[in-house]
Amino acid sequence: MNSNALADQAHQLAGNANDLAHRLDTLSSIAAPAAAAAEPFIYLLTIFLLACFVGYYVVWNVTPALHSPLMAVTNGISSVIIVGAMLATGLSHGFLPHLFGFLAVTLASVNIFGGFLVTQRMLSMFKSKR
Amino acid sequence: MSSNLTSLLYLIAAVLFILALRGLSSPVTSRRGNQYGMIGMAIAVAATLGRHGMLAEGYIWIVAGILVGGAAGAYVARSIAMTALPQLVAAFHSLVGLAAVFVAAGALNAPAAFNIGLPHHIHTQSLIEMSVGLAIGAITFSGSLIAFAKLQALMKGTPILFRFQHQLNLVLGLVILALIVVFVAQGGPQTVFWVIAVLAMALGFLLIIPIGGADMPVVVSMLNSYSGWAACGIGFTIQNLALIITGALVGASGAILSYVMCKGMNRSIFNVLLGGFGTDSGGVSGAAAGGDRTVKSGNAEDAAFIMKNASKVIIVPGYGMAVAQAQHAVREMADHLKAEGVDVRYAIHPVAGRMPGHMNVLLAEANVPYDDVFELEQINNEFSTADVAYVIGANDVTNPAAKTDTGSAIYGMPILDVEKARTVLFIKRSMASGYAGVDNELFFRPNTMMLFGDAKKMTEEVVQSLDH
Numbered sequence: 001m002n003s004n005a006l007a008d009q010a011h012q013l014a015g016n017a018n019d020l021a022h023r024l025d026t027l028s029s030i031a032a033p034a035a036a037a038a039e040p041f042i043y044l045l046t047i048f049l050l051a052c053f054v055g056y057y058v059v060w061n062v063t064p065a066l067h068s069p070l071m072a073v074t075n076g077i078s079s080v081i082i083v084g085a086m087l088a089t090g091l092s093h094g095f096l097p098h099l100f101g102f103l104a105v106t107l108a109s110v111n112i113f114g115g116f117l118v119t120q121r122m123l124s125m126f127k128s129k130r
Numbered sequence: 131m132s133s134n135l136t137s138l139l140y141l142i143a144a145v146l147f148i149l150a151l152r153g154l155s156s157p158v159t160s161r162r163g164n165q166y167g168m169i170g171m172a173i174a175v176a177a178t179l180g181r182h183g184m185l186a187e188g189y190i191w192i193v194a195g196i197l198v199g200g201a202a203g204a205y206v207a208r209s210i211a212m213t214a215l216p217q218l219v220a221a222f223h224s225l226v227g228l229a230a231v232f233v234a235a236g237a238l239n240a241p242a243a244f245n246i247g248l249p250h251h252i253h254t255q256s257l258i259e260m261s262v263g264l265a266i267g268a269i270t271f272s273g274s275l276i277a278f279a280k281l282q283a284l285m286k287g288t289p290i291l292f293r294f295q296h297q298l299n300l301v302l303g304l305v306i307l308a309l310i311v312v313f314v315a316q317g318g319p320q321t322v323f324w325v326i327a328v329l330a331m332a333l334g335f336l337l338i339i340p341i342g343g344a345d346m347p348v349v350v351s352m353l354n355s356y357s358g359w360a361a362c363g364i365g366f367t368i369q370n371l372a373l374i375i376t377g378a379l380v381g382a383s384g385a386i387l388s389y390v391m392c393k394g395m396n397r398s399i400f401n402v403l404l405g406g407f408g409t410d411s412g413g414v415s416g417a418a419a420g421g422d423r424t425v426k427s428g429n430a431e432d433a434a435f436i437m438k439n440a441s442k443v444i445i446v447p448g449y450g451m452a453v454a455q456a457q458h459a460v461r462e463m464a465d466h467l468k469a470e471g472v473d474v475r476y477a478i479h480p481v482a483g484r485m486p487g488h489m490n491v492l493l494a495e496a497n498v499p500y501d502d503v504f505e506l507e508q509i510n511n512e513f514s515t516a517d518v519a520y521v522i523g524a525n526d527v528t529n530p531a532a533k534t535d536t537g538s539a540i541y542g543m544p545i546l547d548v549e550k551a552r553t554v555l556f557i558k559r560s561m562a563s564g565y566a567g568v569d570n571e572l573f574f575r576p577n578t579m580m581l582f583g584d585a586k587k588m589t590e591e592v593v594q595s596l597d598h
Contacts (some may be wrong), residue, residue, distance in 0.1 A: 040369065041366075044366055047375060054148060055378050059379075061152070062155055063155060063156060065478075065500060066490070067490075070387070071219050071351070072219060073163075074380040074384070075223065076168075077147045077151075078226050080143065081230060082175065083175070085229065086178045086188075088236030088237060088240050090181075090185055090192060091188065092185075097239045101188070101191060102195045103195075104195075105196060106195040107226075107228055108229045109202075110225055111203060113200040113201075114206050114218075115203075115222055116168050117208065121207065122494070123164055125491070126160070127497065128158075
């Protein structure tokens with residue numbers, strides 16, 4: 001093969017690649033807004049579903065003898081809803097958000113302290129013979 | 131604090147919560163697990179407090195809320211009697227539900243705080259998530275209040291039934307769905323928000339009143355699950371990782387517990403939720419079989435004599451033990467028997483008591499080592515080699531009718547095979563049938579001796595007799 005033909009082919013290939021890149025560019029510019037809109041929700045949904053699976057397998061491993069402490073500790077951890085309450089209180093102006101935030105912070109705090117402490121009390125009673 | 135760091139801290143908190151549940155796979159690791167949970171919560175709260183843009187006036191409200199709520203929670207957790215645990219857990223569920231309602235209200239009034247839009251211009255998707263979280267939260271709140279009232283005996287445990295009850299619930303559910311559509315379509319009007327809240331609370335109330343007192347283990351587990359899904363709904367609204375993950379964990383946990391409880395009764399979740407179980411209609415077939423057959427009854431001395439000469443005794447506790455607070459007396463009796471060289475074990479049915487694992491906690495409170503306590507599948511084969519089964523306040527879970535009588539309300543329920551023990555000592559106040567309204571034919575067996583009386587008093591008398 002002579003060098004001229006080779007150069008010709010290379011030129012053609014480069015042209016093709018350029019064309020392809022151009023098309024990809026248009027394609028991605030079409031797809032980008034759609035992806036940006038869907039992303040946060042799909043991302044959260046992914047985490048949610050994976051967490052459901054984690055929960056399923058972890059909870060089946062809980063020994064039945066500790067089902068009461070399990071319920072009490074889930075009370076404690078589900079009160080992480082306090083995060084939402086704190087943000088509503090701390091990042092806003094006006095009486096209503098503050099009032100709702102304060103009420104939710106208070107209720108969640110009852111659960112956080114109550115849930116974890118009563119779990120601790122229960123668990124401290126479980127003793128082995130040895 | 132940058133928002134990436136905050137998110138990372140929320141993720142760490144969520145992982146610690148998973149480890150908290152993981153720890154409960156064994157009593158040995160459980161205490162460490164609970165500490166992980168507390169650390170996770172501290173991290174989540176600290177990350178939120180340190181978040182960029184928090185206002186000073188907000189801090190005052192937050193700190194006040196944590197102090198007031200924390201003090202109340204700590205006080206209750208320290209002072210509550212272990213027999214009152216089921217109602218405490220129900221009360222805690224209701225608080226999670228109500229907190230979800232208030233956070234949703236906060237998000238509606240201050241959407242900018244969560245980046246979900248401006249007042250009256252909240253993103254449609256956020257409105258959907260918000261109203262779902264609100265509705266589940268409100269149902270959890272009022273449903274748990276009813277469960278609490280039934281467990282605390284503020285309200286009768288008997289199912290409350292009326293005509294077209296289920297149709298009414300269905301209509302109410304559909305109205306709530308329609309209102310959610312209106313709420314989202316109109317961009318989140320306040321009035322509709324609160325109407326949804328009130329109707330969902332009414333629905334929670336109506337859903338739980340037809341369910342009888344002894345079905346409360348299922349109800350409490352189910353509300354546990356609801357509280358998780360409510361947290362999840364709020365987590366999606368405010369786009370918070372820790373809340374979504376935790377909500378999913380709790381939701382799964384409650385669902386699994388409900389399944390375990392239903393399986394322990396051989397009933398479907400729908401059968402439990404539609405309610406009405408444990409009313410008079412349940413006992414027809416059993417009562418007819420009862421007739422006027424004779425029962426053998428004995429006293430504490432007889433029981434003490436039989437158990438002293440036994441080599442293996444299995445104790446079967448039920449709700450009656452919890453009511454009479456007899457767990458300490460039972461442990462004392464077991465200690466005496468062990469001193470005589472008797473092999474003593476405990477057998478626990480999955481639905482004994484008023485919440486999952488209720489009996490295990492009461493026995494642990496009385497210092498019974500957990501390696502002496504066995505679940506149904508672990509110990510059921512051993513009744514045939516036991517000399518004595520000491521049944522204390524457990525009726526339906528030992529009733530052989532569950533195996534033989536196809537017409538019985540409890541047919542198909544897995545039971546503890548106490549009948550296979552050489553002697554069955556059955557402590558009971560009277561000959562009345564159990565919660566399911568089914569007579570127990572075990573009472574009439576030749577190898578059964580009835581010990582009529584209060585569970586605690588009777589067991590204490592047995593202990594005295596053993597002393598001689």
